[in-house]
Amino acid sequence: MPRKPVTWYIATPADGVIAMSREAGTPVDLAANVGQVIDHPQPCTNLWFDESRFSYFRMVKRVGEALEDTGIWPVTWPVRLWSVKPLGETGNWSPRYYPYRLLSHQIRVLEEVDAYLALGPRGRDVLTVVQQEIPEHAARWAADWDAGPEGMRTRTWNWEQRGGPGWGSGQWAESLAMAVSHNRRESAAQTWVEYLARGAVDQALADTDASMMARCYAYGRATGHAVAAQHQNRFEPYVLDALRGVGLDALAART
Known part of the structure; x- marks a missing residue:
């Protein structure tokens, strides 16, 4: 053949x-x-x-x-x-x-x-997240942090290190995504996906008084959502939800 x-x-x-x-x-x-x-x-x-x-x-x-x-x-x-x-x-x-x-x-x-192919097979979905979803959520992520920095710091540490009942830890999911990108020859794609996500946060928070730590928290949430879109067809919800930090949203909603 x-x-x-x-x-x-x-x-x-x-x-x-x-x-x-x-x-x-x-x-x-x-x-x-x-x-x-x-x-x-x-x-x-x-x-x-x-x-x-x-x-x-x-x-x-x-x-x-x-x-x-x-x-x-x-x-x-x-x-x-x-x-x-x-x-x-x-x-x-x-x-x-x-x-x-x-x-x-x-x-x-x-x-x-x-x-969009340069952002991976799901490049269209990545751009939807970057251009539509992140601008919609960035202000809320930053506000969640500034409303209770100490509590959010603890929750973020638990998410990064421990995960939850329906999702893995954030650090584990991030390392898995990075390894898959490397193996699939999409390292450059993931690097750009993360830069674009952070850029979307900067634009969304440009006229706000969000603290630096709130911005850093929003960066992490944004890159997680964008990378999850990049690997949408490769991972189960256990990994995708860890990347998106769904547990953090649930905890913030209860406070």
């Missing part, structure tokens, strides 16, 4: 320009070159050394790692995702540690693909 062709991906900011190429002063616009071959404007002479900020094209075949090492900062959304074909000589920093990555000095831009 013939192997399925490998698809290679490059992520860019919303304007379609490779972020590192812009920083190097040699902007490469993928959006303007769909279907075209692009030669690297200033390729490294020693393969594959970083002789500048942008010495070669970097691409990945595991879409969940497409947001790794892109130069896109701060983490924001939307981004754009491109399917490309490497041409000419290719290389890799280390096939052992980066088997999903490829480097080249020439590419063909095949097409733009749905950017």
Whole structure:
């Protein structure tokens, strides 16, 4: 049975320009070159050394790692995702540690693909949580903390360390999610999911007088909800509820 062709991906900011190429002063616009071959404007002479900020094209075949090492900062959304074909000589920093990555000095831009795929197979659900659910809940999470910091500190410790009758401990669930993301080659996806979740909290609490500790608590709740969405089809409720901290909501409602 013939192997399925490998698809290679490059992520860019919303304007379609490779972020590192812009920083190097040699902007490469993928959006303007769909279907075209692009030669690297200033390729490294020693393969594959970083002789500048942008010495070669970097691409990945595991879409969940497409947001790794892109130069896109701060983490924001939307981004754009491109399917490309490497041409000419290719290389890799280390096939052992980066088997999903490829480097080249020439590419063909095949097409733009749905950017949410870079956040994992449930990327659409992740964005729903980040863009809709977290803004709805962030103020309440912060208010719960500021209404009784000592009590919430105790409850949070119990959730992190002990869990509850219908869910595991928060730390255990977080470590499990991280391990699964690593095994599924979605570490970059989870990193971005967490950054986007914290960014949504910052926006929701921008005009409030929430304390710093309340914001930190809201960050934890937000990232847990977003990561649970990323792994929605992989974990049972025992894990997902631990990530979401459902026990914390139940305790806060009784006080």
